[in-house]
Amino acid sequence: MDTLTLPRPDDWHLHLRDGALLEAVAPQAAAVFSRAIIMPNLQPPVTTVEQAAAYRQRILAALPAGSTFEPLMTLYLTDNTPPEEIARAAASGFVHAVKLYPAGATTHSDAGVTDLLLCYDALAAMEEHGLPLLIHGERTGPELDIFERETAFIDDVLQPLLDRHPRLRVVLEHVTTAEGAELVTGDDPRLAGTFTPQHLLYNRNDLLVGGLKPHYYCMPILKREADREALLEAATSGHPRVFLGTDSAPHPQGAKESACGCAGCYTAPIALSLYAEAFEAAGALGRLADFAGRNGPAFYGLPVNQETVTLERAPLEVPASYPGGDAPVVPLRAGETLAWRLRQP
Ligand code: NCD
Ligand code: ZN
Numbered sequence: 001m002d003t004l005t006l007p008r009p010d011d012w013h014l015h016l017r018d019g020a021l022l023e024a025v026a027p028q029a030a031a032v033f034s035r036a037i038i039m040p041n042l043q044p045p046v047t048t049v050e051q052a053a054a055y056r057q058r059i060l061a062a063l064p065a066g067s068t069f070e071p072l073m074t075l076y077l078t079d080n081t082p083p084e085e086i087a088r089a090a091a092s093g094f095v096h097a098v099k100l101y102p103a104g105a106t107t108h109s110d111a112g113v114t115d116l117l118l119c120y121d122a123l124a125a126m127e128e129h130g131l132p133l134l135i136h137g138e139r140t141g142p143e144l145d146i147f148e149r150e151t152a153f154i155d156d157v158l159q160p161l162l163d164r165h166p167r168l169r170v171v172l173e174h175v176t177t178a179e180g181a182e183l184v185t186g187d188d189p190r191l192a193g194t195f196t197p198q199h200l201l202y203n204r205n206d207l208l209v210g211g212l213k214p215h216y217y218c219m220p221i222l223k224r225e226a227d228r229e230a231l232l233e234a235a236t237s238g239h240p241r242v243f244l245g246t247d248s249a250p251h252p253q254g255a256k257e258s259a260c261g262c263a264g265c266y267t268a269p270i271a272l273s274l275y276a277e278a279f280e281a282a283g284a285l286g287r288l289a290d291f292a293g294r295n296g297p298a299f300y301g302l303p304v305n306q307e308t309v310t311l312e313r314a315p316l317e318v319p320a321s322y323p324g325g326d327a328p329v330v331p332l333r334a335g336e337t338l339a340w341r342l343r344q345p
Contacts, residue, residue: 007293013245020325030069090129178230194245197274236284
């Protein structure tokens with residue numbers, strides 16, 4: 001197979017940032033994706049519908065003329081999100097989900113939730129209005145080993161949450177462990193999972209062996225090879241509730257290549273090529289269209305994009321960096337050649 005046509009994909013987990021960086025990266029995402037679930041972890045975070053509306057306008061203003069890219073907004077859940085804000089979000093038409101960052105789990109998560117019991121009423125409102133909860137699934141705390149945070153979250157936080165809120169719809173985002181993969185490919189219709197290209201392609205050796213590679217550093221951190229294999233199997237399984245979420249998370253070059261480097265891989269412009277590489281390695285290119293273009297809209301109750309794109313087997317040179325506004329942004333696989341690229345219209 002040398003070409004593959006699929007519905008123009010959507011990204012169900014994308015960081016677009018703000019200001020000059022937003023202006024630089026929004027057109028790059030919009031060149032690939034039709035819609036994207038936009039992460040609310042700005043500083044300060046997007047916690048109200050009013051802030052989401054203003055951020056949405058800034059995103060639209062950053063798009064090239066004629067772009068039809070649609071930002072699907074989210075609210076950042078805090079210990080004190082009022083249930084009335086959830087009702088307003090559900091009525092807004094442009095807020096499609098609420099994001100849970102456990103406090104301290106990742107980049108810009110200081111305002112995150114310290115105890116989900118404090119969010120009981122907000123979560124009950126989400127059940128009532130059918131607004132999904134998008135979860136950064138890591139338990140935090142100094143005693144918890146960084147490689148065990150996702151499994152600890154699933155056992156200690158996620159299962160009790162699903163028991164307390166039986167109608168809550170949940171996306172376990174950027175699944176990184178075999179346990180997470182097994183959970184989201186089970187038969188619980190409330191649960192879906194997104195998979196990043198880096199977690200399908202790499203394990204923690206790629207990050208740590210032969211030198212520390214900051215551009216492979218993201219949260220949740222890359223896991224063991226057995227986890228990667230389980231993730232690839234889940235993502236390519238044809239299960240209807242697994243879909244594409246790049247977690248493309250641009251940081252200025254100096255913030256990544258640093259004595260205390262930020263977590264986040266920048267992949268949006270090359271993500272489809274990376275997913276094609278992973279799916280081809282699994283012998284499952286034929287399943288990429290559902291993963292990238294159909295399963296996500298089905299979960300969110302949105303139409304599948306009518307427009308199509310074509311991937312072709314042709315070399316794609318990944319640049320050393322992209323302009324990022326104030327400083328360059330180095331993508332994953334900078335300077336390398338990828339085997340698949342999007343055919344330009
Ligand atoms: C994300 C970021 O930089 O905002 N970083 C990351 O490593 N994935 C935050 C997140 O999604 O965890
Ligand atoms: Zn993210």
